[in-house]
Amino acid sequence: YPRIFQKMLEPNADTLLSMVNNDFFKKFIRVSAAYNTLDDFLRRMDSASAKKRMESFVDGLELSASLEDAVDVADSYSSIYQPQLRQLILDRVQMNRLKNWNAQNKKGVRIYKMLDLLFQSLDSSCQVDLSKELGIDPVYEMANRLLQDSAGRIVIQQFFYGDKDGMNVFLAFLAGFNNGKWWVIQKPEWVEIVAKTGVPITIYANKPLNEQLDLDAKAQASLSNYLADKGLEPSIVIHRGHSYHLRSTIEQLAPSAKLVILGGCGGYQNLNDVLQICPTAQIISTKQVGTGVINKGLINEISETLRAGQNLNWPSLWNNMAKQLGPKYKETFDDYVPPHKNLGAIFITAFNHPEKVSK
Structure with missing residues (x-):
């Protein structure tokens, strides 16, 4: 991403999109959001242009044959930190929600209602209870x-790989549990x-x-076969x-997984693949570089919290x-990205959950 603008005589986002005749600009916004560079990208164009492009990004989601565009909008919102731009998107979502209600477009109402609730849930002052509003498990x-x-x-299952980095990370992982x-x-x-002691936990x-x-x-493969033979179903899977x-x-x-931790780089780009196997799983992932120190810390914190019999409260743990x-x-x-801020994953889970259409 940085190289794009380093090689431009005029490092401007509008200029970049004009160079490609604005082809796939929505996809570029999606990719920028997925790698947490969207805020920077929008700052590289004038405010009027950013406003126009984000309005176009949000509008017409009910016309798409799939949910991909709506999920992209959900994912992108959490990557925008400019308050004015966030408010613009929220206002646009609410406008489209009303528009679809007046047009009696049930699909559109449902899409924009969910986006409205998801975006407001990031503002603690709104006190939105997503579980209650969307009829899904607590997030x-x-x-x-x-x-x-x-x-x-x-039962926790971890997947390690036999390259040099994997060997080093594995040794650090073992050292983290050498505490008596x-x-x-x-x-x-x-x-x-x-x-x-405590809750019986085994990490394989x-x-x-x-x-x-x-x-x-x-x-x-041997480990997975062993778990299956013993009737052990992992509820947490870690990459x-x-x-x-x-x-x-x-x-x-494992389809039994209720919490999936994607510790590798760019795991955020694979949420839908995970949800196709584990439709209600909570997911922790990173939009950029996964690091051993952070992954080790998360795994230890989660393991000790569970061993003590406590629930995993994501805002507190984070x-x-x-x-x-x-x-x-x-x-x-x-x-x-913690589970409660994984808006794309929450949107997919909620949309696949039966719900009455309401304004």
Whole structure:
């Protein structure tokens, strides 16, 4: 993204779009939002042009045969930090909601009503309860009991890959549980990390064996087969590889997962793929670079919270993580998206949930 403007004589977003005759400008907005650069992109054009383009981006969502455009709008909103532009988009959504109501377009009313509620939910002063309004599971927390199986156990599966980075991350992962609160049980192809006290939690993680010999893939398959044979259904699945490994993790994703953590770079771009397998899952992902320090911190915080029998309260957990990481990792952590701010995923989940159409 930075290279685009570095190579332009006039680093202006309007000029860039004019150079390509405004082709696929909506897609460019979507991609910019997905990588958390939309705010910067809009600042590179005059305010009138930004206003016009975002209005066009928001209008006419009811005319699309799929939900892709509406999901793009939902995703983009959380990447805009300019208050005036946010208000413009919210006003435009509400205008379209009323327009579709007057036209008796049920699909349009539903799309814009959901967007209206989602956008207002980011403003704490509006006190919007998305679970109540949209008829979906709570998005601000994950209940401990919902992650437990019929025997009261929480099963977590982690996917590691056998490149150099994967091996280093795996060692750091193991070190994080060397605190006297967990047993670490070594198996030939995976490890089992078992809580000594509290809620019975077991983390199953394949070893990052040599990827050039496909030994990491073999270890993943062996572990998945073992879990299936033992009737163990992961309620949390964690991806710990690079972005190019993510497809493999998703292909092996357990449908039982209620929380999916995409620790690799750009995991945010794969939300829909995850939701097709786990329609009601909460998802943690990053729009840019995934880092071992942040992923390790999140996993440890989540594991200890669950072991203590507590629910995962996302706003509280996110605030705690920000304090722990400090200013050094602030910019990188800002690119991580918690479940309650994953507007695109919430929109898909809500739209697939039966609901009465109301103004």
